Amino acid sequence: MNLLITSKEQILQELTDIDIFLNITMSENAEEAVLRGNDLAVYVARTGKLLADSKYWLNKARNSEVLETLRETAKNAKATAKAVNALVDSICREEQYLVDWCDRCNRTATHQLSWCVTIISKAKEEMKLGRLVPQNSR
Template sequence: MNLLITDKEQIYKELTDIDSFLNITMSEEAAEAVQRGNDLAVYVARSGKLLADAKYWLNEAKKTEAMQTLEQTAKMNKVPAKAVNAIIDSLCKEEQYLVDWCERCNRTATHQLSWCVTVISKAKAEMQMSGTYNNRNQRQ
């Protein structure tokens, strides 16, 4: 199976770019909301893919760390499974961070996209109330 998994360094780079975009405050202008909404739709899709890729890397790291940790603990006295899991989680903190960041970016982009829809709907309602919307539609 040929998986197209984004490498961890590229995930960091893309999340940094996405996060920078998500930290821009949007005005309540409908034209800006349309443009930003288009960009956000792409970021929602991409951050979802990056999330899947980050989970892949987390699972790979846990698999590797689990085997090594289990081998080490087997040589020692019996260690509770909860302690082994805590050790594995701490060894995979960078991969978990990537997963958490991807989830946050995806969730933030989704909420901002909803906000864009709200701004566009508000502008449409204002145009309808002012009669601009109906006049514009009649001319077309």
């Protein structure tokens, strides 16, 4: 199987760019919501892929030969499972950070996309109500 896994460096760069976009405050302008929503839809998809890729790197790090040797050594030294897991988590902290950041960006983009839909729906409703108001009452 030919996997197209994004490198950890590329994941970090893309998340930095996406995070900058996600930290922009949007107005309640419907046209802006449409444009931003188009970008957010792409970012939801991309961060989902980056999340899968970052989990690949985390699983690869956790299952490396070095960590397996470390687990065995710790077991032989009578270390508790909790201590061994804490050590593994510490060693894999960068990969876990990428997973957490991808997840956070994906959720944020999803919530912002929902907000765009709300703004667009509000504008549609206001337009509909504007057409219902008789001309003489304006």
